[in-house]
Amino acid sequence: MLAYQLRMAWKSLRRTPVVSALMIGAIALGIGVCTTSLTVFHLMSRNPIEARNDVLYAVTLDNWDPNNAWDDKHPDLPPFELTYRDATALLESPIPDRHVAMYKSGFVVEAPNDRSIKPYSVIARMTTHDFFAMFAAPFQYGSGWSAGADDSAQLNVVLSKATNDKLFGGADSVGRTLRLDGREYLVAGVLKEWTPTPRFYDLNNGALTDLEDVFVPLSIGAQLELGSRGNINCWRQETLNSYKDFLGSDCVWIQFWAELRTPEKVAAFQSFIDNYVREQKKLGRFERPLNNHLRKPDEWLRVNRVVDDDNRVLVGLSFMFLMVCLLNMIGLLLAKFLGAASLAGLRRALGASRKMVFRDHIVEVGLVGFIGGVFGLGLSALGLTGVRQLYGGNFDQLTHLDLPMVAVALGVAVFAGVIAGLYPAWRVCRVQPAVHLKTQ
């Protein structure tokens, strides 16, 4: 019966092409706007490391100004990064199953044996060897460097897929070398396409910034005195005459994560960092009350406000816009259904009950919703293209309609159509059939 009802609904829509087009346009517009804002919201609010959410922890310590909280609006929050000296101290802890300290930097890279590629600037992540396993970065060739490479600051590098494609034409470059800032680095591994979005492991430089081009041992950064290309926040007036002074300062710029696979380890590491801070307090540091945190990725994304209030307001506004579209659709449906009340009357005369006539019309509005949803997805694709054009960068990864979003959009469109059609369908099924049969 549904197939028959859909066929009749399609014929009914073709009977009034202008009104049908207006209704479909109204719902398409509403769905298009909603889907666009929801797609951005959905992708910004997702947890890209959900599978490891229960074992990874972002580590924060409150070494900030005793008189002014790091965030005036949220005084309970410590800085989101650590000082170099604290990060390297925590790296000494044997409690975590894995841990990583890191920062964003950069190099000028020279292509090996290919003079057609001019030297160019790359973004680098200075990190420790556990980074790749902790964050489930997938390798196309090779692997990360060893713990020994960290300890001895070996000139190893892991390339992103894009970098390997550009420098080595996508070939297996493991064991080959390339020059970064004039030094030869050995390629230890090449990542597959990997775009964790939002960039949960370092939100200080924007949740949607570009993926790093190369990954290099953290210890090399200290050895070569490589500065940070990320945020550096300092509160204390300190004399920093050398890079060594900077590494020993109270400026925060290092991201630190720990992998703790059991609750016991979580408790033990929490106790470890608290004790560490207590010891530091004795040295005159960490003058604020104890405020150290281990946050899982989902909580980390939340406290960092990756999805800010503006996003939520935008989603709310887009749904209000959908409501306005639906109100218009109700009016159009009323005009269409009551204009064709004679056909409903005829169907009633031929044996259709009110319920049957109601169902027939609900199927029709469901079909309007579905078609509107399909067109709405088209509009949404256009809208997301516009977002990409406007913002570029990592929005390339953000702004794609995924299958769940397509399903949700079509579901919302059909549901919205049915909701809009309830009153008009009820009105038309209450019409006295006899009134229209004489005049059809």
Place this chain on the structure above:
Amino acid sequence: MLRMQHVTKVYRTDLIETHALRDFTMTVDEGEFIAVTGPSGSGKTTFLNIAGLLETFDSGTYQLDGEDVSGLSDDARSRIRNHKIGFIFQSFNLIPDLDLFDNVDVPLRYRGMKAPDRRKRIVESLELVGLASRMKHLPAQLSGGQQQRVAIARALAGSPRFLLADEPTGNLDSLMARQVLELLEDINRRGTTIVMVTHDADLARRAHRNVHVMDGQVTDFQSQTGKPLIASPEVHAVTA
């Protein structure tokens, strides 16, 4: 088969009340072909709508096939319409963008019949009215007479016991009107009871019995077949 007693129907607006039927009493026996005549606004169509369960009435009783239908739910009334009653309208009331097959299919769909059964009935009905070869045509591709024959096929497809025709030849020329009437007579001979509202005295004369309605009441009965006048007390009460 159809038994209305003292039926009253009043249409009300804020300003006026219109008595469409007043103390309307009438009986139709199985197999009859009755013509209902009367001037415009006399209540003929209101009677037909109430008889076809398309409208309710204010007072009185109405029994169809021995069942009191006055208190039935909308579902039950729709089921009776679908199973027992066929309608033929002056303006044919075919659905313009459905072909003949689909037009005849409409009441059968609401009956929930299986596809092979529906197809058999549709073909038989269209064969009966001589249009089986044109079942994929749209109504607009047919003449008025042919369209009315499709409407008759649609009414007959569900094998109704009771056919209600409201001015079935009103929109047809005399030749087509005669063909349609002959078709109705043939259907009646096969056992279907027919009540036909008409203005046309010639058509009315060909019915078994004429019922004249004036101001919402039955005013006259006349046999056209030599059969005795209906001897129900209700009829005599009205005609007396």
